Amino acid sequence: MRPSWAWFYRDCSCPLAQLAASPDLIAFLQALPERRKRRGVRYPQWLLLLMAILGILSGCRSARDLERFAKRHPPPGPVGGGGGSS
Structure with a gap:
Protein backbone atom coordinates (compact mmCIF):
# COMPACT_ATOMS: atom_id res chain seq x y z
CA MET A 1 0.00 0.00 0.00
CA ARG A 2 1.36 3.42 -0.98
CA PRO A 3 1.47 6.27 1.54
CA SER A 4 -1.11 9.05 1.15
CA TRP A 5 1.56 11.54 0.05
CA ALA A 6 2.68 9.40 -2.90
CA TRP A 7 0.56 11.50 -5.32
CA PHE A 8 2.92 14.42 -4.74
CA TYR A 9 5.99 12.54 -5.87
CA ARG A 10 4.21 11.10 -8.89
CA ASP A 11 2.77 14.42 -10.11
CA CYS A 12 5.66 16.69 -9.19
CA SER A 13 7.07 18.40 -12.29
CA CYS A 14 10.55 18.65 -10.79
CA PRO A 15 12.48 15.77 -9.26
CA LEU A 16 12.34 15.41 -5.50
CA ALA A 17 16.13 15.51 -5.35
CA GLN A 18 16.07 19.08 -6.69
CA LEU A 19 13.57 20.13 -4.04
CA ALA A 20 15.47 18.44 -1.23
CA LEU A 54 6.24 29.65 11.34
CA GLY A 55 2.94 29.80 13.21
CA ILE A 56 3.14 26.16 14.22
CA LEU A 57 6.75 26.60 15.35
CA SER A 58 5.55 29.60 17.39
CA GLY A 59 2.98 27.52 19.22
CA CYS A 60 -0.21 27.94 17.16
CA ARG A 61 -2.48 24.98 17.76
CA SER A 62 -5.55 25.80 15.63
CA ALA A 63 -6.60 27.54 12.44
CA ARG A 64 -7.76 30.50 14.51
CA ASP A 65 -4.31 30.73 16.14
CA LEU A 66 -2.71 30.68 12.69
CA GLU A 67 -5.04 33.44 11.52
CA ARG A 68 -4.07 35.62 14.49
CA PHE A 69 -0.40 34.88 13.88
CA ALA A 70 -0.70 35.90 10.22
CA LYS A 71 -2.47 39.16 11.17
CA ARG A 72 0.28 39.99 13.67
CA HIS A 73 2.99 39.28 11.08
CA PRO A 74 1.85 40.70 7.71
CA PRO A 75 4.14 40.48 4.65
CA PRO A 76 6.48 43.50 4.40
CA GLY A 77 5.30 44.71 1.00
CA PRO A 78 3.89 43.57 -2.31
CA VAL A 79 4.29 39.82 -2.38
CA GLY A 80 3.23 39.13 -5.94
CA GLY A 81 0.33 37.10 -7.18
CA GLY A 82 -1.90 39.47 -5.21
CA GLY A 83 -5.45 40.40 -5.85
CA GLY A 84 -7.26 43.58 -4.97
CA SER A 85 -6.20 46.43 -2.75
CA SER A 86 -6.78 46.39 1.00
Missing part, protein backbone atom coordinates in the same frame (compact mmCIF):
# COMPACT_ATOMS: atom_id res chain seq x y z
CA ALA A 21 18.75 20.05 -2.35
CA SER A 22 17.31 23.54 -1.89
CA PRO A 23 19.46 25.56 0.52
CA ASP A 24 16.60 27.40 2.17
CA LEU A 25 12.98 26.91 3.14
CA ILE A 26 11.53 29.67 0.94
CA ALA A 27 13.18 28.30 -2.21
CA PHE A 28 11.86 24.84 -1.32
CA LEU A 29 8.31 26.16 -0.80
CA GLN A 30 8.44 28.17 -4.04
CA ALA A 31 9.45 25.05 -5.96
CA LEU A 32 6.35 23.12 -4.84
CA PRO A 33 3.69 22.82 -7.57
CA GLU A 34 0.65 25.08 -7.28
CA ARG A 35 -2.48 22.96 -6.81
CA ARG A 36 -5.03 25.74 -6.37
CA LYS A 37 -7.35 27.17 -8.98
CA ARG A 38 -6.46 30.73 -10.00
CA ARG A 39 -9.82 32.20 -8.98
CA GLY A 40 -9.78 33.69 -5.50
CA VAL A 41 -6.02 33.33 -4.96
CA ARG A 42 -4.77 36.37 -3.02
CA TYR A 43 -1.42 35.18 -1.72
CA PRO A 44 1.16 32.86 -3.24
CA GLN A 45 1.07 29.30 -1.96
CA TRP A 46 4.65 29.47 -0.67
CA LEU A 47 3.76 32.41 1.60
CA LEU A 48 0.75 30.64 3.08
CA LEU A 49 2.81 27.53 3.75
CA LEU A 50 5.61 29.60 5.28
CA MET A 51 3.17 31.41 7.58
CA ALA A 52 1.68 28.06 8.64
CA ILE A 53 5.12 26.60 9.38
Whole structure:
Protein backbone atom coordinates (compact mmCIF):
# COMPACT_ATOMS: atom_id res chain seq x y z
CA MET A 1 0.00 0.00 0.00
CA ARG A 2 1.36 3.42 -0.98
CA PRO A 3 1.47 6.27 1.54
CA SER A 4 -1.11 9.05 1.15
CA TRP A 5 1.56 11.54 0.05
CA ALA A 6 2.68 9.40 -2.90
CA TRP A 7 0.56 11.50 -5.32
CA PHE A 8 2.92 14.42 -4.74
CA TYR A 9 5.99 12.54 -5.87
CA ARG A 10 4.21 11.10 -8.89
CA ASP A 11 2.77 14.42 -10.11
CA CYS A 12 5.66 16.69 -9.19
CA SER A 13 7.07 18.40 -12.29
CA CYS A 14 10.55 18.65 -10.79
CA PRO A 15 12.48 15.77 -9.26
CA LEU A 16 12.34 15.41 -5.50
CA ALA A 17 16.13 15.51 -5.35
CA GLN A 18 16.07 19.08 -6.69
CA LEU A 19 13.57 20.13 -4.04
CA ALA A 20 15.47 18.44 -1.23
CA ALA A 21 18.75 20.05 -2.35
CA SER A 22 17.31 23.54 -1.89
CA PRO A 23 19.46 25.56 0.52
CA ASP A 24 16.60 27.40 2.17
CA LEU A 25 12.98 26.91 3.14
CA ILE A 26 11.53 29.67 0.94
CA ALA A 27 13.18 28.30 -2.21
CA PHE A 28 11.86 24.84 -1.32
CA LEU A 29 8.31 26.16 -0.80
CA GLN A 30 8.44 28.17 -4.04
CA ALA A 31 9.45 25.05 -5.96
CA LEU A 32 6.35 23.12 -4.84
CA PRO A 33 3.69 22.82 -7.57
CA GLU A 34 0.65 25.08 -7.28
CA ARG A 35 -2.48 22.96 -6.81
CA ARG A 36 -5.03 25.74 -6.37
CA LYS A 37 -7.35 27.17 -8.98
CA ARG A 38 -6.46 30.73 -10.00
CA ARG A 39 -9.82 32.20 -8.98
CA GLY A 40 -9.78 33.69 -5.50
CA VAL A 41 -6.02 33.33 -4.96
CA ARG A 42 -4.77 36.37 -3.02
CA TYR A 43 -1.42 35.18 -1.72
CA PRO A 44 1.16 32.86 -3.24
CA GLN A 45 1.07 29.30 -1.96
CA TRP A 46 4.65 29.47 -0.67
CA LEU A 47 3.76 32.41 1.60
CA LEU A 48 0.75 30.64 3.08
CA LEU A 49 2.81 27.53 3.75
CA LEU A 50 5.61 29.60 5.28
CA MET A 51 3.17 31.41 7.58
CA ALA A 52 1.68 28.06 8.64
CA ILE A 53 5.12 26.60 9.38
CA LEU A 54 6.24 29.65 11.34
CA GLY A 55 2.94 29.80 13.21
CA ILE A 56 3.14 26.16 14.22
CA LEU A 57 6.75 26.60 15.35
CA SER A 58 5.55 29.60 17.39
CA GLY A 59 2.98 27.52 19.22
CA CYS A 60 -0.21 27.94 17.16
CA ARG A 61 -2.48 24.98 17.76
CA SER A 62 -5.55 25.80 15.63
CA ALA A 63 -6.60 27.54 12.44
CA ARG A 64 -7.76 30.50 14.51
CA ASP A 65 -4.31 30.73 16.14
CA LEU A 66 -2.71 30.68 12.69
CA GLU A 67 -5.04 33.44 11.52
CA ARG A 68 -4.07 35.62 14.49
CA PHE A 69 -0.40 34.88 13.88
CA ALA A 70 -0.70 35.90 10.22
CA LYS A 71 -2.47 39.16 11.17
CA ARG A 72 0.28 39.99 13.67
CA HIS A 73 2.99 39.28 11.08
CA PRO A 74 1.85 40.70 7.71
CA PRO A 75 4.14 40.48 4.65
CA PRO A 76 6.48 43.50 4.40
CA GLY A 77 5.30 44.71 1.00
CA PRO A 78 3.89 43.57 -2.31
CA VAL A 79 4.29 39.82 -2.38
CA GLY A 80 3.23 39.13 -5.94
CA GLY A 81 0.33 37.10 -7.18
CA GLY A 82 -1.90 39.47 -5.21
CA GLY A 83 -5.45 40.40 -5.85
CA GLY A 84 -7.26 43.58 -4.97
CA SER A 85 -6.20 46.43 -2.75
CA SER A 86 -6.78 46.39 1.00
